[in-house]
Amino acid sequence: MKVWNSAYLADIEEQLDDIENRLILIDADLIIIDNEVGQVHTVVNAIQAMIDSLPILTETGGTVITDGTEQNVYINAAPDGVYKPICVKINFTAQQAGEETIVRLYYDNAPGGAGLLLVDELTFAGVIAPAMVVVDLDPNRYGIAVTIERTAGAARAYPWDVVYEATP
């Protein structure tokens, strides 16, 4: 059996009061921290939204075998928004003397408008040197196409590629 001095209880009560006061201060700190974490989340979300909207430099390509009609080399007839096509490169190595092709560039510049309209065209006759033809492109929102048409000679393969910046 222990004998307690009531003076000890007073000391303990004082210490409990002190702990309670400290807990109140900790609670207040937690509210501040919680608020700051919320602000960090807001900033992170804003950064994420910004990153998600960054354009992605993308490339694709293929080979067009000319058939005597006007054929699409590269087309994006309905972009999902403003994007930045940079250039189309067409390899004319296969074209022979006496053969002729026309490369055309089209843009659309209005919603529900007239569609793809001719902007420029160039005729390539005979052996092309240097063999790689580069078509520079402009930023665009409503549509773009680069085409090729064989007007003389045999069917030939024209490898091509395009580079553009777009999301997603």
Added chain:
Amino acid sequence: MTVHYDDIDVNEDILLDLPFREGTGAITQDVAKPHHSVDLIGAPTWTPLASNLMTLNMDGATQYLECQGADSADLDFTTHSYSIWGWLNWTVDDFSQIVIGRYELDQSGWELYLTQGAGGNYLSLRHHHGGTRTAAYSLGWTPGVDWFFGVVRFGTGVFMIRNGVAVTVTTSVGGLQNPGTCNEDLVIGARFTKDNNFLKGMLWRPRVAGGLGLNGIITPNRFNQVYAREGVWF
């Protein structure tokens, strides 16, 4: 500031990526490095979403996409790890609809397909080998909903992601076996014979990554990042 396509971590081992940007015509271009030439058969409908994102809609009857076997040999997965992901919204018509595959039934290759049965709506990955097949499936692929799907094969195991969240996968006893070497065409939205199991509904940006060992595996976290980035368009 620009992000370079090949530097995005999810694109490290990418072999096929069809963002359907053309919006017209009968050819769609692969923006992954191999430049697979993919033809649209039966004139699937170019269909922009409300966000203006261009998708392809297939009628479940005659329309599908294909890439010749000789041009898609890099998608002949046997011991490889590989991942398939993209967006779809299907309508039940044919009870079994192929999303994407490069296979010959019970002989070779792999296929990803949707089915509706008494137990629910399934997305299944199936391997064909030696006169039989093994498979893995998940449930909950309700028709009429835009779903982000991600499917990963690693060894005998499979995991699947739906809208950024891992779903329960049930696998054949013994797990998925290695598919036989396949020379068939890549088909998107149709059976390997191209006369049945047509996909009915929307498809956007089917992608395939593959490799040996850990290459070709897209982690759930990376799938989640893709879902977060692309989900705003749907």
